[in-house]
Amino acid sequence: MKNIYVALLITTGIITILIFPFFLHTIKAATNITSTYPYFYAWDDVDGFWDFYNPQTVTISGIKVAGYASSTTNLGDLSLDCYTTRNGNICLTSNYGICNGKGATHNTDGTCSGADATGNLSGFAWNDNIGWISFCGGLNSSGCPGSIPYGVTIDSNGFLNGYAWNDIVGWISFNCSNNGSCNTSNYAVNTNWRSTSTVGYLESNTIDASSIATLNSITWQGSCGLTGTNLGFQIATSSSPSGPWNYIGPSGTNADWFGLPCSTSLLGGTSNSCPAPGTPICVTPGAFQARYFRYKVKLQSNLLQNSSPVVNDVILNFSK
Numbered sequence: 001m002k003n004i005y006v007a008l009l010i011t012t013g014i015i016t017i018l019i020f021p022f023f024l025h026t027i028k029a030a031t032n033i034t035s036t037y038p039y040f041y042a043w044d045d046v047d048g049f050w051d052f053y054n055p056q057t058v059t060i061s062g063i064k065v066a067g068y069a070s071s072t073t074n075l076g077d078l079s080l081d082c083y084t085t086r087n088g089n090i091c092l093t094s095n096y097g098i099c100n101g102k103g104a105t106h107n108t109d110g111t112c113s114g115a116d117a118t119g120n121l122s123g124f125a126w127n128d129n130i131g132w133i134s135f136c137g138g139l140n141s142s143g144c145p146g147s148i149p150y151g152v153t154i155d156s157n158g159f160l161n162g163y164a165w166n167d168i169v170g171w172i173s174f175n176c177s178n179n180g181s182c183n184t185s186n187y188a189v190n191t192n193w194r195s196t197s198t199v200g201y202l203e204s205n206t207i208d209a210s211s212i213a214t215l216n217s218i219t220w221q222g223s224c225g226l227t228g229t230n231l232g233f234q235i236a237t238s239s240s241p242s243g244p245w246n247y248i249g250p251s252g253t254n255a256d257w258f259g260l261p262c263s264t265s266l267l268g269g270t271s272n273s274c275p276a277p278g279t280p281i282c283v284t285p286g287a288f289q290a291r292y293f294r295y296k297v298k299l300q301s302n303l304l305q306n307s308s309p310v311v312n313d314v315i316l317n318f319s320k
Contacts, residue, residue, distance in 0.1 A: 031058050031067065032192040034158070039190040042160075043176075046169040047073045047130075052189050057084065060154070060193040062117030062304045064106070065098040071127075078133065079126045083110030098123045098135055116228075117303035119154035119195040130168040160189040197228075198305050202297040204314070206241050213318040215288035217262055217280040218295065221313035224274035228302030231274045231309040232257025235283060237290035247296045250284060257298050258283050274309055280317065 033040050033053045040053030049072040052058045057067030058080065066084040068077040079085045081097040091097075091108040099105065099112035102120040106112055112123075125133040136144040136151040144150060145165065152162045152174055160174040174189050176182040218233050234247035234257055249256035250268050259271030262282040275281055293316065301308040 031056050032060060033058050034190040034192065036190070038187045039159075041187040042069070042164075042172055042174045042189055043185070043187055044166070044169040044172045047071060047075055049073075049187065050078050050172070060100070060191045062100055062193075062195070063115045064100055064110075064112045065121065066110075075129045076127060081110065082106075082108075082126075094126070096124045096126055096132075098125060115304070117195055117305075121152045121154070121160075125164070127166075130166050133164050133166045133172060135164045154191065154193070154195060156194065158191045158194060160191070195303055197230075197303055198301040198308070200299045200308070202299065202311065204295045206243075207293040207295075207316065208241065209291050209293065209318055209320075211320065212289060212291055213320050214286060215283055215293060215316060216285075216319055217282050217317045218258065219280045219315040219317070220275075220277055220297075220311055221315075222277050222309060222311040224277065224309050226302055226304075226307035228304070229274045229307055229309050230259070230272065230298070230300035231311075232259040232270065232298045233281065233283075234258070234296045234298075235288050236294045236296070237288050238292045238294075239290060241292050245294050247294070248287075252284075252287070 031053060035053055040051060042050040042052065050069045051072055052069040055068055055070050058069060059066045064081060066081045068079045068086060070077055077086055082091040082094055083089050083097065091110060095106060095108050097106035097112065099115050099122050101112065101114050101116040101118060102122055104112045104114035104122055106123050121135045123135055125135065127133065134145055150163045150165060152160055152164055154160055161178065162174060163178060164172040166172060173179065176185055176187050215235060224231065234249050234254060236245040236247045238245060247254050249258055250270055256270045258268050258281055259275050260269040260281065261275055261279045263279070266282050266285070268282045268284040295314065297311060299309045299311070
């Protein structure tokens with residue numbers, strides 16, 4: 001038995017995911033809070049509803065929450081970010097804001113250090129009549145004022161859940177499901193933003209092994225980018241250079257992707273992180289025997305959508 005190495009150079013230095021820059025310093029922008037009634041209201045038992053839609057300034061991103069909500073009882077603005085108040089940037093005199101990430105910190109330039117786009121909101125908002133509103137940091141009592149765990153999170157459907165706290169009005173609820181009151185008082189804050197990554201795909205040309213061969217492993221060259229990215233492979237085989245091509249992963253279907261290094265598993269398997277470049281990725285032994293092969297690569301960005309893997313070369317290891 002002998003090994004044959006087929007090196008395929010991807011000359012473009014591929015990033016198939018389009019990563020768009022975040023514009024953190026826009027003082028007013030169209031809100032991404034839903035306009036569907038009543039899914040733009042938060043509630044406190046002292047002063048009633050807070051409207052997150054109609055000021056048309058609240059925007060949620062993977063970095064932060066910007067803009068301001070308004071009281072329906074004339075308490076004024078609930079300012080979520082010192083950079084985007086009704087009076088503009090006041091961060092140099094009063095630095096505060098809501099960041100998207102447990103334990104993230106707000107900076108005077110309107111950015112957040114440690115933001116991770118997980119939907120765990122942290123930090124402080126401000127209202128001129130009731131003062132500071134604490135979002136704590138993701139249903140975790142560590143670092144929260146008082147001893148009761150609380151926080152505000154964003155779920156996979158864009159609904160905010162949980163409570164913020166203010167010393168005057170008490171708990172500010174972002175979803176009636178927090179206390180089971182939806183049958184009598186239906187409200188919630190919903191956003192079009194989602195905690196998700198962007199995915200792109202690369203499909204190879206047909207690879208001719210010249211005779212029947214068995215695929216053993218895949219090695220790729222390039223870079224993973226920042227923490228939180230992912231990369232995986234699916235393989236298709238055929239007895240004809242024109243196909244058909246049925247891409248499959250470890251389960252034998254197109255539902256998953258090979259990504260485990262051979263040092264972890266010789267049987268192949270999926271990975272929740274980006275496998276290190278230059279490290280062979282094993283496939284299911286004996287599953288891919290043919291003359292003609294193709295591969296498909298999945299390139300997945302981090303949650304902040306500011307980094308994705310870059311593939312420069314793919315090397316297939318065959319035996320005959």
